[in-house]
Amino acid sequence: LCIMKKILLFILVMTANVAVLAQGITLRQDNIDEVLSELTLKEKAELVVGAGYKSMLAGMTGAKVAVPGAAGMTRAIPRLGIPAIVLSDGPAGVRIEPRRKGTTDSFYCTGFPIGSLLSSTWNTEIVERVGAAIGNEALEYGVDVLLAPGMNIQRNPLCGRNFEYYSEDPLLSGKMAASYIRGVQSQGVGTSIKHFAANNQETNRFWNDSRVSEDVLRNIYLRNFEIAVREAAPWTVMASYNRLNGIHTQEDKWLLTDVLRNEWNYEGLVMTDWTGKRNTAAQIQAGCDLMEPGKRSQIRELVRKVKRGELSEADLDICVRRVLELVVKTPVFKGYKRSLKPDLASHAVVAREAAEEGIVLLKNDHSALPLARGTVAALFGVGSYQLLAGGTGSGHVHRPYVTQLNDALAHEGIKVFEPLAALYRRHIMDNPPKKSLLSGMLGSPAAPEMPVSHAALESAAAGADLAVITLSRQAGEGGDRHLDDDFLLSDPEIRLLTDACEVFHSLGKKVIVVLNVGGVVETASWKQLPDAIVLGWQPGQEGGSALARILSGSVCPSGKLPVTFPIDYFDLPSSANFPFDYSGRNSMSAGSEKENDVKNVGYTVYEEGFDVGYRYFSQPGAPAVSYPFGFGLSYTSFEVSEPVFSGDTVSISVKNVGAVAGKEVVMILDPVLRAFGKTRLLQPGETETLILTLAELDTTHFVIEQRGSYGCGAYSSVSLRLMKSARALPFSMPFASRARSVTCRSNVLSAVSALTPVSPMI
Numbered sequence: 001l002c003i004m005k006k007i008l009l010f011i012l013v014m015t016a017n018v019a020v021l022a023q024g025i026t027l028r029q030d031n032i033d034e035v036l037s038e039l040t041l042k043e044k045a046e047l048v049v050g051a052g053y054k055s056m057l058a059g060m061t062g063a064k065v066a067v068p069g070a071a072g073m074t075r076a077i078p079r080l081g082i083p084a085i086v087l088s089d090g091p092a093g094v095r096i097e098p099r100r101k102g103t104t105d106s107f108y109c110t111g112f113p114i115g116s117l118l119s120s121t122w123n124t125e126i127v128e129r130v131g132a133a134i135g136n137e138a139l140e141y142g143v144d145v146l147l148a149p150g151m152n153i154q155r156n157p158l159c160g161r162n163f164e165y166y167s168e169d170p171l172l173s174g175k176m177a178a179s180y181i182r183g184v185q186s187q188g189v190g191t192s193i194k195h196f197a198a199n200n201q202e203t204n205r206f207w208n209d210s211r212v213s214e215d216v217l218r219n220i221y222l223r224n225f226e227i228a229v230r231e232a233a234p235w236t237v238m239a240s241y242n243r244l245n246g247i248h249t250q251e252d253k254w255l256l257t258d259v260l261r262n263e264w265n266y267e268g269l270v271m272t273d274w275t276g277k278r279n280t281a282a283q284i285q286a287g288c289d290l291m292e293p294g295k296r297s298q299i300r301e302l303v304r305k306v307k308r309g310e311l312s313e314a315d316l317d318i319c320v321r322r323v324l325e326l327v328v329k330t331p332v333f334k335g336y337k338r339s340l341k342p343d344l345a346s347h348a349v350v351a352r353e354a355a356e357e358g359i360v361l362l363k364n365d366h367s368a369l370p371l372a373r374g375t376v377a378a379l380f381g382v383g384s385y386q387l388l389a390g391g392t393g394s395g396h397v398h399r400p401y402v403t404q405l406n407d408a409l410a411h412e413g414i415k416v417f418e419p420l421a422a423l424y425r426r427h428i429m430d431n432p433p434k435k436s437l438l439s440g441m442l443g444s445p446a447a448p449e450m451p452v453s454h455a456a457l458e459s460a461a462a463g464a465d466l467a468v469i470t471l472s473r474q475a476g477e478g479g480d481r482h483l484d485d486d487f488l489l490s491d492p493e494i495r496l497l498t499d500a501c502e503v504f505h506s507l508g509k510k511v512i513v514v515l516n517v518g519g520v521v522e523t524a525s526w527k528q529l530p531d532a533i534v535l536g537w538q539p540g541q542e543g544g545s546a547l548a549r550i551l552s553g554s555v556c557p558s559g560k561l562p563v564t565f566p567i568d569y570f571d572l573p574s575s576a577n578f579p580f581d582y583s584g585r586n587s588m589s590a591g592s593e594k595e596n597d598v599k600n601v602g603y604t605v606y607e608e609g610f611d612v613g614y615r616y617f618s619q620p621g622a623p624a625v626s627y628p629f630g631f632g633l634s635y636t637s638f639e640v641s642e643p644v645f646s647g648d649t650v651s652i653s654v655k656n657v658g659a660v661a662g663k664e665v666v667m668i669l670d671p672v673l674r675a676f677g678k679t680r681l682l683q684p685g686e687t688e689t690l691i692l693t694l695a696e697l698d699t700t701h702f703v704i705e706q707r708g709s710y711g712c713g714a715y716s717s718v719s720l721r722l723m724k725s726a727r728a729l730p731f732s733m734p735f736a737s738r739a740r741s742v743t744c745r746s747n748v749l750s751a752v753s754a755l756t757p758v759s760p761m762i
Contacts, residue, residue, distance in 0.1 A: 131183020174227025393477020
């Protein structure tokens with residue numbers, strides 16, 4: 001009995017010593033292996049499964065969380081000093097709850113312009129400044145990783161989330177995303193590039209199967225992500241909801257490991273988009289490290305499958321390690337003391353300047369713009385008084401305010417015709433936007449448009465010097481846009497535009513149209529009516545001020561289109577394979593597999609191949625367009641020199657030969673975009689030399705060898721075009737080609753770097 005007591009005492013002492021030793025281990029940047037070895041199986045499973053929806057819904061439920069309204073969190077392991085980290089949307093600003101119980105303080109975040117406008121700047125520096133401002137707000141409010149940028153290709157103009165995305169072109173998209181990432185991460189906060197990959201529609205987004213050939217996939221739909229990964233090293237990548245060639249991207253080892261990690265040398269973490277429970281073990285095996293928002297049933301599944309031998313604990317350890325590597329980078333781990341008081345005033349200036357650079361002047365007949373001070377403007381359209389600053393869903397931002405066009409014009413010395421303004425104010429008060437349970441969290445649609453009588457038109461034409469008609473469109477997460485009353489103008493809008501032009505023009509007065517939209521709309525059937533058209537996109541909280549400064553001439557427009565505006569929707573090759581006429585359920589919820597066999601709902605075949613946007617419309621025999629990719633007018637004029645080549649760089653001098661200060665964009669195409677640059681603000685007579693680099697990554701084409709030279713292929717010379725203000729100036733330059741091998745899911749794939757100069761040609 002005495003011996004037994006001694007043995008029991010020895011066991012208790014040893015157990016206590018082990019427990020004390022374990023308690024002494026705390027996560028540091030240099031002891032991840034040690035911490036990993038101390039984690040129990042259950043703790044490992046907890047680290048790769050998010051903490052649920054409680055932070056996102058805290059504004060409605062009152063739950064106690066670090067940052068109410070943040071999209072999600074990871075789980076903490078306090079005994080090892082592993083904190084929970086906070087993940088928050090979104091692309092146009094930090095999306096958190098602006099009000100909290102128990103305090104009168106506010107927690108608003110700056111509402112920046114949407115992605116389509118940012119890419120219209122063609123200015124990587126201003127986009128990086130936007131990213132830095134958003135990153136700083138995330139830091140000061142206690143967010144560790146920003147779930148942005150959204151960077152899917154704008155394959156079709158009716159995608160509901162195009163407003164979050166940058167372009168139909170992968171180079172422009174990748175460069176803009178890389179700049180945004182560098183800006184955010186300069187503040188010590190992480191990013192999550194999304195939605196990886198081929199997530200180009202919202203309809204049935206949880207189950208839709210994007211069927212894309214691998215050469216097209218790599219050249220267009222993965223290329224922008226590769227640029228962002230290689231140039232900016234985002235902390236995380238978000239795997240999308242959809243399936244890709246039959247496999248859920250979150251369970252796709254070829255995509256997440258072979259391509260992303262082994263080919264692109266990505267070293268960060270991969271998380272799921274906010275998906276319900278799927279095959280969690282398959283996600284781990286594919287290289288998806290963090291399941292968000294996370295359910296406890298996923299933790300139990302992982303533990304069970306490891307114990308049964310259905311999941312290797314070594315595979316789980318790989319993902320746990322990546323979670324820990326992310327945690328040690330974060331502000332919360334480093335003990336940063338959030339102020340809850342970011343400099344919103346200075347960030348608003350950045351938002352306004354970005355909006356000004358991304359607004360695109362589409363038409364300006366007979367110098368209808370800029371407007372002279374003292375001009376009296378009759379403002380038509382609800383958007384003239386209630387501007388749509390951004391889209392809905394996870395791209396929505398709780399902004400402290402939105403500057404309105406009517407108020408901002410008055411500040412610029414443009415008088416607003418008051419009798420008409422009074423009618424709109426009353427209409428907006430009596431007809432607020434329809435709201436749902438989630439409107440407070442995800443944003444609201446636009447207020448309904450106001451019918452305008454002929455008498456009101458005649459009164460406005462008699463009392464004002466000109467008309468400004470704002471046409472607004474809203475879109476967002478969970479559903480795609482439609483043709484009628486969306487891509488196409490509604491019948492009331494057409495009547496208003498037609499009647500206003502008739503009445504005002506009869507008196508020798510001009511009509512200006514402002515497009516307050518998140519994506520492309522049809523313009524060809526009506527653009528001949530007004531004297532000027534300004535594409536304002538959804539320009540963020542300072543949008544009214546930015547538009548007014550463009551209209552008044554305080555700022556010279558310099559935005560260029562990042563997408564093509566077709567004449568007819570059905571001119572787009574992708575129109576045959578997109579759910580433009582879908583009338584089924586909204587896709588905010590998880591959806592179902594019931595529609596898996598329905599074309600363009602359960603599956604979408606990318607039959608158009610490389611014929612996306614200008615790649616198609618620039619071909620001989622293709623339909624004409626309303627406004628081409630890269631188009632944008634200015635109040636001044638520029639001269640561009642002949643390009644000078646040196647190695648892999650192209651030098652181009654740009655001179656302002658007009659009467660006002662402005663900025664200009666130049667692009668090099670072959671026939672697809674290879675490089676671009678934007679000048680600083682050039683005073684009249686001033687010149688700047690832009691040096692554009694044709695980097696290997698930017699000039700690589702992927703070719704399915706057994707199908708021959710598909711696409712651009714391998715060649716020894718190429719004809720380039722220098723594009724400036726939508727005018728193409730051809731020149732040629734000889735190049736050598738070289739290939740590198742990549743992992744191909746099917747067939748044999750080679751990557752041809754087709755723009756390596758042999759010798760400069762001037």
